Amino acid sequence: MEVIILEDSHAVATLSAQRISDLINKKPTAVLGLATGSTPIALYQKLISLYQQGTLSFRHVVTFNLDEYIGISPNNPQSYHAFMKRELFDSIDIQPHNSHLPTCERAGETSCQVGAAYEQAIAEAGGIDLQVLGIGSNGHIGFNEPSSSLVSRTRVKTLTQATVNDNNRLFEEGEFQPRLAMTMGIASILDSQQVILLATGAQKARAVCNAIEGPLSAMCPASALQLHKQVTFILDEAAASKLENHHYYRWVRRINESLEKN
Numbered sequence: 001m002e003v004i005i006l007e008d009s010h011a012v013a014t015l016s017a018q019r020i021s022d023l024i025n026k027k028p029t030a031v032l033g034l035a036t037g038s039t040p041i042a043l044y045q046k047l048i049s050l051y052q053q054g055t056l057s058f059r060h061v062v063t064f065n066l067d068e069y070i071g072i073s074p075n076n077p078q079s080y081h082a083f084m085k086r087e088l089f090d091s092i093d094i095q096p097h098n099s100h101l102p103t104c105e106r107a108g109e110t111s112c113q114v115g116a117a118y119e120q121a122i123a124e125a126g127g128i129d130l131q132v133l134g135i136g137s138n139g140h141i142g143f144n145e146p147s148s149s150l151v152s153r154t155r156v157k158t159l160t161q162a163t164v165n166d167n168n169r170l171f172e173e174g175e176f177q178p179r180l181a182m183t184m185g186i187a188s189i190l191d192s193q194q195v196i197l198l199a200t201g202a203q204k205a206r207a208v209c210n211a212i213e214g215p216l217s218a219m220c221p222a223s224a225l226q227l228h229k230q231v232t233f234i235l236d237e238a239a240a241s242k243l244e245n246h247h248y249y250r251w252v253r254r255i256n257e258s259l260e261k262n
């Protein structure tokens, strides 16, 4: 696993945007797995800037988002469909038919069928080249909450109280807050060619430490990334503050940077 510790959230967004832009410039038809939440917003702003500068185009890029709430419509501003339009898609040249989010309601289909169809769509697109992840303070990735099966696929999950509490800041008092979501599974995430997990802020430090240095455990779903062959954790100082081996990760980074220069 590659663990990169950077000064602040700005540097995290810059490096992750650079990784994505390098991939798209190498493979204009890249398939990206995208995440919602507060963490990737700065990354999306960087990608929009690169697009506006004319150095990056999403014209042939295909995207699949990790998850969507159940119980609100895609037009609801709280939905992840609306989030993605607002924070990224409306400001870049992605073709609308190339961006996918889990659909939660489809007439005449069970949620299992809807989940299986999402997996099928990812496979038909050739699989995900690069998956962007955030991490919950409880170690979730997507909405794979603690105790999620490590071999799970796209399905309905019930959110934990911790996640509901973490996200409560985004809802007005009295506003309906979903407690169910359709989410890609842990096995779906592990299928991607490359993963970058972004974490910023001290509230993520415990989960980041459990994911990287803890045991492989369903109680920290992000620890499943220990099984992935090309995963990069891009962290700010605060999110990395509980890592026991942080000196080693910084040392590896310095060595890698000097090798890249030569």
Ligand code: PGA
Binding pocket: 036, 037, 038, 039, 040, 133, 134, 135, 136, 137, 140, 141, 142
């Ligand atoms: P956040 O959420 O970026 O809003 O902290 C991350 C997550 O829950 O995956």
